[in-house]
Amino acid sequence: MKRLVFITSNSGKFEEVRKILLPHGIEVLQNDIPCPEIQADSSEEVVSFSLEWLGDREMAYLIDDSGLFIDALGGFPSVYSAFVFKTLGNSGILRLMDGLPDERRTAHFETVFGVSGSGKRLIFRGRCDGRISHEPLGSGGFGYDPIFIPDGGDGRTFGQMSTEEKNRLSHRGAAVRDMLENLDKLLEIL
Numbered sequence: 670m671k672r673l674v675f676i677t678s679n680s681g682k683f684e685e686v687r688k689i690l691l692p693h694g695i696e697v698l699q700n701d702i703p704c705p706e707i708q709a710d711s712s713e714e715v716v717s718f719s720l721e722w723l724g725d726r727e728m729a730y731l732i733d734d735s736g737l738f739i740d741a742l743g744g745f746p747s748v749y750s751a752f753v754f755k756t757l758g759n760s761g762i763l764r765l766m767d768g769l770p771d772e773r774r775t776a777h778f779e780t781v782f783g784v785s786g787s788g789k790r791l792i793f794r795g796r797c798d799g800r801i802s803h804e805p806l807g808s809g810g811f812g813y814d815p816i817f818i819p820d821g822g823d824g825r826t827f828g829q830m831s832t833e834e835k836n837r838l839s840h841r842g843a844a845v846r847d848m849l850e851n852l853d854k855l856l857e858i859l
């Protein structure tokens with residue numbers, strides 16, 4: 670069994686990635702060593718900085734930077750997703766979108782993964798389009814999950830889905846699939 674350390678403070682992200690990679694012979698372990706997250710214009714920049722800062726480690730590791738982009742709000746909260754979740758929260762986002770009809774509630778999530786091992790670095794990406802619900806629904810998942818309805822589903826929010834259901838549709842699930850499509854490159858550095 671190969672091993673990959675997921676450096677994240679977010680156990681929800683960890684659980685999602687752990688579940689998809691296990692059947693592929695990769696055991697994911699969580700480590701929440703504090704890693705400074707710079708305020709940058711894109712997730713790619715945040716991930717590159719974190720990979721640089723963490724440097725080469727004894728074991729191969731993964732970092733994930735994700736964000737929510739709401740079209741009617743000019744892409745906000747984007748790179749401010751973590752700060753906005755802590756300050757406005759889901760209720761604050763819903764207030765900002767009060768009265769907007771379904772067709773104006775479109776949004777997407779993006780995930781960028783950075784993997785470092787054996788002195789090499791790899792980047793993987795995933796995206797999920799969908800829309801913001803009118804009220805928070807479901808108690809599953811984390812973060813913005815209760816207010817995000819992914820395209821391709823049955824109208825439920827991520828918060829109303831099991832981890833497996835979310836993984837099938839989500840940005841993070843897509844980033845893991847990008848990883849699995851390049852499994853030979855990944856296995857070389859684990």
Ligand code: ITT
Nearest residue numbers: 677678679733734735736750751754811812813814
């Ligand atoms: P780490 O940086 O320690 O990995 P984090 O939770 O701060 O954990 P991000 O900066 O990537 O992670 O996330 C930005 C915000 O977006 C944060 O508030 C998350 O809760 C939220 N978020 C990220 N992925 C999400 C997902 O799949 N579903 C719902 N919200 C998500």
